[in-house]
Amino acid sequence: MHRAVRPGASTGMPRGTLYTTSLELHAESRHRAGRRGDPAVLVAATRAGVTDIYKVGGAQAVAAMAYGTESVPKVGKIFGPGNSWVTCAKTLVSADPEGAAIDMPAGPSEVLVIADDEASAEFVASDLLAQAEHGVDSQVLLVSTSARLGAAVVQEIETQLATLSRADIARGALANSRIVTVNSLDEAVAVSNQYAPEHLILQVANPRPLLASIRNAGSVFVGQWTPESVGDYCSGTNHVLPTYGFATTYSGLSVDHFMRHMTIQELTREGLENLGDAVVTLADLEGLDAHAAAVSRRLRSPA
16 A cells, blocks of 8 residues: 655645545644644545544654654655755655655755846845744755845845744744846856756746746746746645755655556567567576577577
8 A cells, every 4th residue: 555644844734635646544743732633734635535634743754753662654655845954754665665755855844946137126025924934944045147136135035024924933034045146147047057946937028038948946836927826826836846956956745756666568479579589589698598599599499
């Protein structure tokens, strides 16, 4: 039986439950005082068809589900984003033959915004803060062709921080974040491709032509009317995405992550006769006599 655990976060994140509950078992790990889980997460899990829920959290939840305990069954695969501790734990258990497979390294959250001089400083600042409020270990980057815009975004961030309930958390993330000024949009895309962000937002006057040059990103948000928030909640894409530069080798969560594929072959004698010479030739080139013999012995046998 395949089972999955979705590590939780400092907020309830019912969306994370909906994005990761395609398998038969779900472990909810909302960090909430008391014995009860977050109501929104419980409703989302129930509506997604989840039958078993465990109130556990953090790296210890990953360990419990990967190896099993007296009260928590061992799972086959662990899904979902988390903080740096959860992501590290997922990576460790996935490298252990006795552990569990994972979807991808996912978390802490990241966003990179490419913006030109025509971009709205208000919109850019709001997108950066939308990721910064996830946690102090989140990272937000602005790569812009305009020093003027960069300065305006800094001022706008301060203005908007005053309105946020998680301002202290956002400030912690901003302390480790950067604004990078480049000479051209081509250079901005090159920076982005090297960084391979979880979320990439294109706030430029003509964003679509840039898409052909983007190679490494978890999810791309095109134009000023496409905030990353819609991808988190309701644009139809999955918000479980690779971080730490793993967008160079991983894609975002999809149905494929919940499936395995087997190949099946069946030959007739005529079919083996048609393929036999190629198999024997290649096996001989590799020095694998038994491989060749498994074919040639059949072809020499009576029909």
